Structure formats: structure tokens, C-alpha cells
Amino acid sequence: MKYAAPARRLLGAIATSLVLSACGGGGQPPRTSAEPPADLSTVLTVTVHNDQLEEARTWLIVDGQRFRLGSVRANRSETFYYPLDGIRALHLEFDVTLGQHCVTTDASLGPGDNIEVRIPSQLMAFPGVCRRR
Numbered sequence: 001m002k003y004a005a006p007a008r009r010l011l012g013a014i015a016t017s018l019v020l021s022a023c024g025g026g027g028q029p030p031r032t033s034a035e036p037p038a039d040l041s042t043v044l045t046v047t048v049h050n051d052q053l054e055e056a057r058t059w060l061i062v063d064g065q066r067f068r069l070g071s072v073r074a075n076r077s078e079t080f081y082y083p084l085d086g087i088r089a090l091h092l093e094f095d096v097t098l099g100q101h102c103v104t105t106d107a108s109l110g111p112g113d114n115i116e117v118r119i120p121s122q123l124m125a126f127p128g129v130c131r132r133r
Contacts, residue, residue, distance in 0.1 A: 102130040
């Protein structure tokens with residue numbers, strides 16, 4: 001009986017590993033791109049204007065899953081393309097280097113839609129929510 005507790009722990013660890021591996025997506029997440037695809041009607045076009053004096057790292061949150069778009073240098077604009085297969089609930093998140101974390105309001109968008117977001121130099125003017133990290 002002295003092996004009962006370690007055996008239970010081992011079985012628990014194996015079961016947990018199996019459950020976690022089964023929960024994996026099984027496939028690659030959609031790839032964002034800075035290059036426009038041949039058919040813009042299959043992607044969401046996201047343009048970010050960064051008026052900050054620092055770089056901003058950007059993410060797209062689609063149906064609760066976070067996908068990195070890329071970085072937008074200070075006082076620059078970047079356009080990203082994200083493949084969508086239907087209307088999805090989404091919002092954008094930004095981390096300004098040495099600054100705040102900002103989140104836009106939710107929107108429902110689909111393939112062929114365009115979204116343009118400006119990160120103002122004064123974040124009090126940002127239409128979403130910003131907070132210190």
C-alpha cells in the first residue's frame with residue numbers, strides 16, 4: 001500500500017496531461033500579415049496610427065483569443081491583415097512602450113471590413129480604456 005499515493009499522483013498527472021493536450025487547438029492560429037492578400041474580401045484590414053512618442057505593440061482579440069498584430073513605431077501608421085471566416089466579436093489592445101495598456105471598445109466585424117484606430121498623443125483622448133501596467 002505504500003505505492004498507492006505515488007501511483008494516484010502519477011495517474012493524476014497523466015490524466016491532466018491528456019486533457020491539456022486534447023484542449024490544444026490542433027491547428028495553426030490564423031496568421032496576421034503586413035502584406036495585403038490578393039483578395040481583401042477574406043481579411044479584416046486593421047490600420048493603426050500611433051501618435052505617441054513611443055512604439056506600441058498591438059494585439060487583436062477575436063472571440064476572446066489574443067493574436068499579435070505587430071508593432072507600430074512612434075508617429076507612424078501600420079496596416080495589418082487578419083483572415084476572418086465570418087462576423088466576429090473583436091477589439092484591439094495596445095501596449096505603449098514605457099506607458100499604458102489600452103483597450104478599444106468591442107465591435108462585430110467580418111471579412112472585407114476595415115478598422116482604423118488612432119493612438120493619440122494624449123491618451124485621455126483615446127476612445128477606449130487605458131491604464132498603467
